[in-house]
Amino acid sequence: MLPEPLAEHPVAGPLDQRFPGAIVEGKFALGEVSLFIDPARIVEVCSALKQDFAFEQLTGVTAVDWWPQEPRFEIVYQLHSISKNRRLRLKVRISEHDGLDSVTPVWRGANWYEREVFDLFGVTFSNHPDLERIMMPADWEGHPLRKDYPVHGHRYSYADE
């Protein structure tokens, strides 16, 4: 459901018409557009944005943990159109055990960003070519940037000294 002012937007308006229902929600704040996308349709929306709306570059993929709210995670995609000098933010809300389709087939640069989100938040991306940990040691357990991960893991292990 696109809010009224965003229907005039040169990207959000046509995108909503082309994929009815794919844009769950839209926000326009501080001169920046954020579109909440249906998780099941992220790849087709992204490839259309790349092919037809000239968003050649994926600036970054990151995640926000809103624990204990549900759905818990918000995956954020920052897009940049170099030729049109335009920026766009896509967000996807998913729960803890929901997977999400990888956008690596669309932008190859998404590869390591998605690995980072997987490593630190534990969100799994299907169709990803190499979904391994990228920051933490390979045998690490848990996902440190989750809100329910202990911040001071070390302090109490020293208590017996």
Add this chain to the structure above:
Amino acid sequence: MPFIQNQFERNFLTTSVDYVFNWARKSSLWPLTFGLACCAIEMIASTTSRFDIARFGAEVFRPSPRQSDLMIVAGTVTLKMAPILRRIYEQMPEPKWVISMGACSSVGGPFNTYSVLQGVDKIVPVDVYVTGCPPRPENLFYALLKLQDKIDNTPHLVRKPTYVRLQEDMLEDFKRRVMVAQVQQPVGAEELITIR
């Protein structure tokens, strides 16, 4: 001039082997660059002409552990880096010394978090700790002079100066720490929440 001419040729001096070896070792320490964070910048600055670590005979920074005898751990040691640091320390030939430069490598510094080793002395024996965040080059020089004093006072050649510091159970202890950091809800986490 005629007075001192040819006077040195016939001279000799007596000393102990310990003293000569210690003198040689302390006068030309070859540090291993182990820059891990911002402390590394101060370590680099100490080699420049403005501060000039060459005055103390320790200017030959080596990237290879096999050619160096002093490891300056400069910066935050993460748990991912810790096994590598330990391995590089073991690759250094004896005799070898370690300077823990800065708050992070000494006690973890401000990073009391899941990923940071709380003091490099948990995995390698440290000879001199340097305070500061980051320490100024003069601070590092003071540590270097302290280390030279320590080498000078090493009584026996055969004994490794820092042998006693590394206890057998430290490695087991380190493994346990890594395990505690990895568990989602470690023992005492409830306590942590109530304290906050």
